[in-house]
Structure formats: C-alpha cells, structure tokens
Amino acid sequence: MIFYLIAFGIVVTAILTIASRNSVVSALWLVACLFAQAILMVTLEAHLVAAMQVLLYAGAIMVLILFVIMLLNLTPKELKWKFIAGERLILGSGVIYLAGVMGLALWIIYKKGASFVPAAGGGTAGTVEAVGKLLLTKYALPFELVSVTLLVAIVGAILTGRGK
Amino acid sequence: MQLEYYLIIGLILFLLGLYTCLTRVNAIGMLMGIELMLNAAGLNFVAFSHFNGNHIDGHIMAIFIIVLAAAEAVVALAVLLAIYKRFKVIDTDKVVTLKE
Numbered sequence: 534m535i536f537y538l539i540a541f542g543i544v545v546t547a548i549l550t551i552a553s554r555n556s557v558v559s560a561l562w563l564v565a566c567l568f569a570q571a572i573l574m575v576t577l578e579a580h581l582v583a584a585m586q587v588l589l590y591a592g593a594i595m596v597l598i599l600f601v602i603m604l605l606n607l608t609p610k611e612l613k614w615k616f617i618a619g620e621r622l623i624l625g626s627g628v629i630y631l632a633g634v635m636g637l638a639l640w641i642i643y644k645k646g647a648s649f650v651p652a653a654g655g656g657t658a659g660t661v662e663a664v665g666k667l668l669l670t671k672y673a674l675p676f677e678l679v680s681v682t683l684l685v686a687i688v689g690a691i692l693t694g695r696g697k
Numbered sequence: 698m699q700l701e702y703y704l705i706i707g708l709i710l711f712l713l714g715l716y717t718c719l720t721r722v723n724a725i726g727m728l729m730g731i732e733l734m735l736n737a738a739g740l741n742f743v744a745f746s747h748f749n750g751n752h753i754d755g756h757i758m759a760i761f762i763i764v765l766a767a768a769e770a771v772v773a774l775a776v777l778l779a780i781y782k783r784f785k786v787i788d789t790d791k792v793v794t795l796k797e
Contacts, residue, residue: 536702540702544706544709547710547733550717550729551713551730556723556725556726559726559729560725566733573740574743577703577743579743579753582759582760585760586739589763590736590763590766594732594770597770598729601774601777605778607787623720624720627712627716627719627720630712631716634712638704638705642699659753663753664753664757664760667753667756667757668760672754679765682768683764683768686771686772687771689772690772690775691775693775693776693778
C-alpha cells in the first residue's frame with residue numbers, strides 16, 4: 534500500500550517537474566521527486582543509498598542547479614521554458630510512445646507473474662557497514678577511479694568557469 | 698511487492714527524463730532531464746539488488762551513479778556559465794556558431 538502512495542508521489546512530482554513553466558519551480562519539484570525516490574529506496578532496504586540520495590542529490594546537486602539558475606540572472610521571460618518547434622507533435626508522439634511501452638510492461642507482468650522474490654534479509658542488507666565493507670574491498674579500484682573522476686571534474690569546472 | 702512494479706517506476710521516470718531532454722531548448726531543463734534519467738537507473742539498480750538475494754552490489758552502483766551525476770552536473774553547469782558569459786543566452790538553439 535505504501536508503495537502505491539510513494540509511486541504516485543514520484544510520478545506526479547516528475548510530471549510537475551517537466552510541466553512547470555518556471556525553471557525555479559521545476560527545480561523545486563525535482564527536489565520533491567528525489568525525496569520520494571529516497572523513501573522508495575528505504576523500502577528496498579537501501580538505507581545508505583537513500584541517505585546519499587537525500588544528502589548529495591536533493592541537497593548538493595539541486596542547490597548547485599538552483600544557484601546557477603539564480604546566478605544567470607535571467608529576465609522573467611527568459612526564465613520560462615521554451616520547447617522546440619512542433620510542440621504538439623512531439624507531445625503526441627511522446628504520449629503514444631509512453632503508452633505503448635507501459636502497455637508492454639503491464640502485459641509482461643500480467644503474462645509472467647512474479648519471477649523474482651525478495652530474499653529474507655531482516656532489513657540489514659544496505660547498512661553503512663555492509664556497503665562500506667564492499668566498497669573498500671571488492672570495489673576498491675572503481676572507488677578510487679571515481680574519486681579521480683571527481684578530481685578531474687573539479688579541475689575542469691574551475692578551468693572552464695575561470696574568467697579571462 | 699514484485700520487482701516489475703519498481704521497474705515500471707524506473708521506466709516512467711526514464712521516459713519522462715528522455716522526453717524532457719528531447720523537447721527542452723533551455724540547457725538547464727535538459728540537465729534536469731538527464732538527472733531524472735540517472736535517477737531512474739539508480740532506482741533500477743537498487744530494486745534489482747534487493748530482489749536478487751540481498752546482494753548489495755547494486756547499491757555500490759547506485760552510489761557511483763550519484764557521485765558521477767554530481768561530477769556531470771558540476772562540469773555541465775560550468776560550461777553553461779561559460780556559454781552564458783559568451784552568448785548571453787542559455788537556449789541551445791541560439792548557440793550554433795559551429796554550424797556557421
């Protein structure tokens with residue numbers, strides 16, 4: 534039951550994100566959508582990922598995006614979203630595509646029924662201890678590579694954003 | 698709750714993000730579409746790892762997605778600020794000097 538509530542919240546906030554004409558309002562709805570996804574991740578026993586989602590995604594990244602929106606100092610007319618030409622055509626084809634894919638997915642569920650069942654874990658699968666241990670043993674090399682990628686991204690951002 | 702329900706949520710999020718990315722002219726709007734798509738992928742990773750006998754490898758991938766999305770957002774916003782300084786617009790249909 535709680536799944537349906539959260540799923541409804543995620544879809545509605547995502548639609549409001551892409552339908553809002555004002556970019557600041559859109560960004561705030563995206564924050565709400567990320568929060569709802571974090572709640573869904575908690576129900577999947579991914580506690581650390583949910584915390585990271587709230588801290589990094591809904592916190593840091595969205596603050597950065599909002600900061601840049603405000604830094605650009607756009608006029609109210611520029612702040613409105615613009616769509617490419619043939620808006621109605623794109624909307625129609627998008628709706629048809631979405632309906633087709635959703636229909637296919639629901640049909641597969643109806644035909645196949647339950648194939649995967651959750652393991653009885655006792656709610657301790659995604660704790661900081663378990664994920665952290667895996668992150669520093671099996672995935673130590675990708676972890677270091679990700680940190681190098683972050684360093685390169687920071688240096689690139691500084692070089693790109695630096696004035697002449 | 699079965700796995701497929703979570704996958705459908707991820708599918709809806711991915712399609713909405715793809716739609717945003719394709720139809721928006723504004724560069725920040727396209728960036729938000731990309732964020733939605735990355736989130737859908739992370740949600741799918743978490744759902745698969747939960748329904749695959751509590752192997753938490755998927756959680757690692759979801760954390761990597763979040764971190765790489767942060768790096769991507771930083772670089773994209775820096776480029777966007779540079780574009781705004783140079784062209785005074787952030788609409789991607791006006792920044793077409795490579796075409797000329």
